[in-house]
Amino acid sequence: MLSLILSLGIGASVGAALGYFGQCASGTCPLTATWWRGAIFGGLCGLLFYASSARDLAGSRELSRADGPVQPVREADFETEVLQATTPVLVDFYATWCGPCKRLAPVLVEVAADYAGRVKFVKVDVDRARSLAEKYQVSAVPTLMLFRTGKVEGALAGAPSARELRGRLDAWLGVGNRPTPQNR
Known part of the structure; x- marks a missing residue:
């Protein structure tokens, strides 16, 4: 809220100063020809600045926060967190703008709870780790890719249901008919 007030205030002040000192001497007057029109124009510019910076900050907060059992992994940490891991690792290659990725996130959290201690769940933003996506x-x-001892054991494109993901994980891990919350 404070940043909104500051953006509006600074924009209006700059606009008013431009309007006050940029008086109209020719036949055509600019939008900021008077102090009050300059203040309105500057306030609107400040509001636009606030809206764009607030959206950028929200996106960076979303990327930096840990999502419970599904941890974000940066490209620099991929080798130690995934390839050198002693347990199998399910990697979610996602993008922040992707609708199916957003729908998959709670499914991963749910399934990660069932496989706690047996499978590590991580996510990699393909826009920030382009070379991993290419590799x-x-x-x-x-x-989704399951890594075991540094090698890809299985891959699945798309957003599976929790039941489908459990089935795929069990198949990749070589687990028999393990009871799941759906079929207990």
Whole structure:
């Protein structure tokens, strides 16, 4: 709220100063020819600045926060967090702008709880880790890949249901008919 007030105030002040000192001497007057029109114009510019910066900040907060059992992994940490992991790792290659990726997020959290201690769940933003997406030939998002001892054991493009994801994980891990919350 404070940043909104500051953006409006600074914009209006700059606009008013431009209007006051930029008086109309020719036949055509600019939008900021008077102090009050300059203040209105500057306030609107400040509001636009606030709206664009607030959206950018929200996006960066979304990327930096940890989503419970599904941890974000940066490109620089991929080798230690995924390739050198002692347990299997399910990697969600996603994008922040992707609708199916957003729908998949709560499914991953739910399934991660069932596999706690047996499978590590991480996510990689393909827009921030383009070389990883290229290396593992991620051509669609979301793409899920299971890594075990540094190698890809299985891959799935799209947003599966929790039941489908559990079935895929069990198949990749070589687990028999493990009871799940749906079929207990």
